[in-house]
Amino acid sequence: MTQGAILERWRLVLGEPAQSAMPLSGRQALEMDQVLDFLYRREAGQDEYQDTGGTGESQLTIPEWLHRVRTLFPQKTAQVLERHALDRYQMQELLTDPEILERMEPNQALLETILSLKPQMSGPVLAVARRIAARVAEELTRRMQLDFRKSLLGRLRRDLSSPVPSMRNLDVKKTIRRNLSHYDLENRRLVLERVYFSGRVKRYNQWRIIMAVDESGSMADAVIHSAVMAGIFSRMPMVDTRLVIFDTQVVDLSDHAGDPVETLMSVQLGGGTDIAKAMNYCQSLITTPHRTIVILVSDLCEGGPVANLYKVCGDILESGAKLTALTALDRNANPMYNRTVASVLAGMGAFVGALTPEQLGNYIGAIMQ
DSSP, X not given: XXXXXXXXXXXXXXXXXXXXXXXXXXXXXXXXXXXXXXXXXXXXXXXXXXXXXXXSOOOOOHHHHHHHHHHHSOHHHHHHHHHXXXXXXXXXHHHHOHHHHHHSOOOHHHHHHHHHHGGGOOHHHHHHHHHHHHHHHHHHHXXXXXXXXXXXXXXXXXXXXXXXXXXXXXXHHHHXXXXXXXXXXXXXXXXXXXXXXXXXXXXOSOEEEEEEEEOSGGGHHHHHXXXXXXXXXXXXXXXXXXXXXXXXXXXXXXXXXXXXXXXXHHOOOOSOOOHHHXXXXXXXXXXXXXXXXXXXXXXXXXSSOHHHHHHHHHHHHHHTOEEEEEEOBOTTSXXXXXHHHHHHHHHHTOEEEOOOHHHXXXXXXXXXX
């Protein structure tokens, strides 16, 4: 990077007050400076929406600012600027104008913000928010379901051929053995008239998976992934899925478990946390304990007496059901949960930890075997 480029970056960081000492040159740099100033001048207590006269250049509108953010900066930088506008400077116009919301890049960070501000939305804005939730959920499902299905649909059966060609299922030994009679002696190569693939064990004995998802304000990231997980589970023939969300109240969304968008649009982030109450409700949904897996998605920060939580979790485990506590992680995969509660639950026999989709699929698949 040249010295001029380094100085230009520093000038953009320092803002307009440094213009006399480090003047910018070039139209793009000046436009980037205007975009950054529109947002970060609020650090000095200045508000771009002041209704005052002046002789300076025309000010940006929010739609124009958003357009320039997307065209002047790399995608990751643009997402950071949008996030700061929403979370740091409460520029909620970004989520109350459907035209503006339509222009924003659908991603998980935006969806988290939509979930937190959803009570303020209505009409056309809410319809746009639902479309964004659908696009993000679809992308997450696409990425996550392969790992889940690979783990849950069963192990390879070498004695059972599959009509579905897949490199993962290729039966090399059987393919060679069945084609030895077609060996080309002259060219010293094996001619494959047919390639064989292994089938997979199918499980028809149904399991019940009960997911209890904490919807307190710190759990937005986990709520999104849980809604997608419930949707994937619901599409599997061997799994009967029950979905419960909770704060201090418990809401059964089992009828919407197969629809991540409907689940997400039903969530109301915030409020207190009564995990024991949610676990008591989950216990009432257990009909065949030895074929039931209860998955608690929470930071384990109990708002009520923790003894109540320990008791109901102990009862679930003693019934023969499997109890899993998936703990919360921040965006950098750092643990964000009550370690004391996690340690006690683990000591009682529950599985406690943060799992990737593939790891969760392997864990549940091992239980079902």
